[in-house]
Amino acid sequence: xxxxxxxxxxxSELSRLIASKEISPVDLAEATVRxxxxxxxxxxxxxxxxxxxxxxxxxxAEADFSSGNSKGPLHGIPVGLKDLVDxxxxxxxxxxxxxxxxxxxxxxxxxxxxxxxGALITGKLNLVEFAFGFAGxxxxxxxxxxxxxxxxxxxxxxxxxxxxxxxxxxxxxxxSDTGGSIRMPAAACGISGHKPTYGxxxxxxxxxxxxxxxxxxxxxxxxxxxxxxxxxxxGYDPLDPASSPRQVxxxxxxxxxxxxxxxxxxxxxxxxxxxxxxxxxxxREAIKLLGDxxxxxxxxxxxxxxxxxxxxxxxxxxxxxxxxxxLMETSPEKISPAVRxxxxxGMKVPATDYIHAQRARAKFGHQMAEAMQEIDLIVTPxxxxxxxxxxxCTPAPGEGNAPGGGGFPLFTGVFDATGQxxxxxxxxxTSDGMPIGLMIxxxxxxxxxxxxxxxxxxxxxxxxxRTPTVCR
Amino acid sequence: xxxxxxxxxxxxxxxxxxxxxxxDVTGFEPAAVFHPVxxxxxxxxx
Numbered sequence: 001x002x003x004x005x006x007x008x009x010x011x012s013e014l015s016r017l018i019a020s021k022e023i024s025p026v027d028l029a030e031a032t033v034r035x036x037x038x039x040x041x042x043x044x045x046x047x048x049x050x051x052x053x054x055x056x057x058x059x060x061a062e063a064d065f066s067s068g069n070s071k072g073p074l075h076g077i078p079v080g081l082k083d084l085v086d087x088x089x090x091x092x093x094x095x096x097x098x099x100x101x102x103x104x105x106x107x108x109x110x111x112x113x114x115x116x117x118g119a120l121i122t123g124k125l126n127l128v129e130f131a132f133g134f135a136g137x138x139x140x141x142x143x144x145x146x147x148x149x150x151x152x153x154x155x156x157x158x159x160x161x162x163x164x165x166x167x168x169x170x171x172x173x174x175x176s177d178t179g180g181s182i183r184m185p186a187a188a189c190g191i192s193g194h195k196p197t198y199g200x201x202x203x204x205x206x207x208x209x210x211x212x213x214x215x216x217x218x219x220x221x222x223x224x225x226x227x228x229x230x231x232x233x234x235g236y237d238p239l240d241p242a243s244s245p246r247q248v249x250x251x252x253x254x255x256x257x258x259x260x261x262x263x264x265x266x267x268x269x270x271x272x273x274x275x276x277x278x279x280x281x282x283x284r285e286a287i288k289l290l291g292d293x294x295x296x297x298x299x300x301x302x303x304x305x306x307x308x309x310x311x312x313x314x315x316x317x318x319x320x321x322x323x324x325x326x327l328m329e330t331s332p333e334k335i336s337p338a339v340r341x342x343x344x345x346g347m348k349v350p351a352t353d354y355i356h357a358q359r360a361r362a363k364f365g366h367q368m369a370e371a372m373q374e375i376d377l378i379v380t381p382x383x384x385x386x387x388x389x390x391x392x393c394t395p396a397p398g399e400g401n402a403p404g405g406g407g408f409p410l411f412t413g414v415f416d417a418t419g420q421x422x423x424x425x426x427x428x429x430t431s432d433g434m435p436i437g438l439m440i441x442x443x444x445x446x447x448x449x450x451x452x453x454x455x456x457x458x459x460x461x462x463x464x465x466r467t468p469t470v471c472r
Numbered sequence: 473x474x475x476x477x478x479x480x481x482x483x484x485x486x487x488x489x490x491x492x493x494x495x496d497v498t499g500f501e502p503a504a505v506f507h508p509v510x511x512x513x514x515x516x517x518x
Binding site: 198212213242244256273299306307310311314349354355356357358359360361362363366368369370372373418419420431443444445 | 484489491492493495497500501502503505506507508509510515517518
């Protein structure tokens with residue numbers, strides 16, 4: 001079996017192979033290192049691979065297994081961290097050059113959770129500076145390339161996470177999502193990415209972008225893998241003021257459920273208006289497949305949903321500018337022009353607009369909850385347009401905004417504003433060979449149902465098993 | 473495309489402010505700490 005054949009297996013299968021001693025954690029780690037060394041020059045997914053520490057942790061995992069001390073399904077599985085997550089002893093750059101390069105003094109809560117589950121940290125992954133952008137272009141760290149076509153964007157801001165998981169440079173990865181930064185790269189790179197219900201996964205030790213909308217979550221090859229990772233990540237954390245005290249569910253509990261009886265709502269408005277016809281066709285085909293296999297599909301009217309992105313951005317701009325205010329005042333030249341323009345814009349948002357946005361968000365959450373009383377899930381495209389080129393999404397020198405790709409984050413931000421769970425899975429390819437994302441969004445705290453629907457879809461299709469061009 | 477974000481006159485790069493300002497928010501307060509809204513079987517928000 002080639003390294004790629006092994007590394008593109010889902011975590012659920014790798015875990016089974018380790019448990020049955022068909023492969024060892026060291027075998028898997030060494031194959032991962034070879035894959036990183038082979039593909040990193042082309043894809044630029046990593047900022048700092050922890051090769052030595054990673055291999056050492058694999059040897060420890062192997063010793064654990066030899067002594068009968070298994071820690072569960074993530075034990076021995078390679079996981080990459082978006083470089084806004086603290087790992088003790090390593091600096092957290094946030095994809096920029098402006099933060100102190102002193103090593104983090106302690107692990108983020110989620111880093112600790114992953115270590116406790118036996119996962120092996122591969123290193124720090126590339127991202128959009130401060131996670132503030134959708135494209136995955138970054139003048140400080142270099143662009144991440146899309147593994148299906150290096151001229152196209154990988155999506156962002158969790159760009160390195162998307163490219164690494166798609167190519168087996170990591171078995172799974174951490175992403176963060178404030179306007180779609182887990183689901184957009186998941187869609188563009190052809191993997192599965194889950195934005196959990198707000199508050200389920202701790203943000204402690206994760207660089208802030210927008211306190212009230214930052215979600216941290218899993219990026220994996222399958223929805224099942226996302227559920228396995230959620231079981232390790234989620235839980236109340238007193239270090240995060242927004243952490244939910246609700247009892248955490250078993251996120252794998254709905255993975256084997258039938259689609260029968262599941263009520264799927266397809267919005268009449270906004271999500272299918274003037275989108276790319278090939279994306280619409282693939283998503284509608286996926287919805288038909290879900291219906292043909294037992295789900296009860298109905299159209300739902302939610303004309304107010306068009307305001308979601310405006311609310312998402314209205315809150316995001318002001319909070320992001322506040323997060324980075326000191327930096328903007330002391331050394332703005334260290335921030336890339338595109339991100340600086342966004343922060344400057346946020347600095348000019350009047351308090352009245354920010355508060356209005358939060359009031360609109362409260363109303364929006366009520367409207368969404370009311371609309372979802374009769375349905376379990378909303379199914380839509382993840383993004384409305386084809387994956388643009390990196391050139392289209394790169395600002396001219398000295399400019400803040402790029403000419404292309406503006407519609408890319410239009411849909412995902414809706415579910416950051418509401419805080420409800422939202423999953424993107426691959427549902428096909430455009431005629432130019434780029435993956436298409438299907439977005440499945442559930443009711444708050446019903447992440448298990450959302451993930452279960454994704455897993456059911458992936459039992460019916462094999463889009464998630466395709467091999468990216470760069471790996472062939 | 474329809475749904476294109478409107479540009480505003482307050483700050484470049486701050487899209488959709490006009491859309492935002494047009495939303496009637498009467499009766500809604502900003503949350504001190506955000507929590508997702510759920511609804512019980514009687515349609516009461518929690």
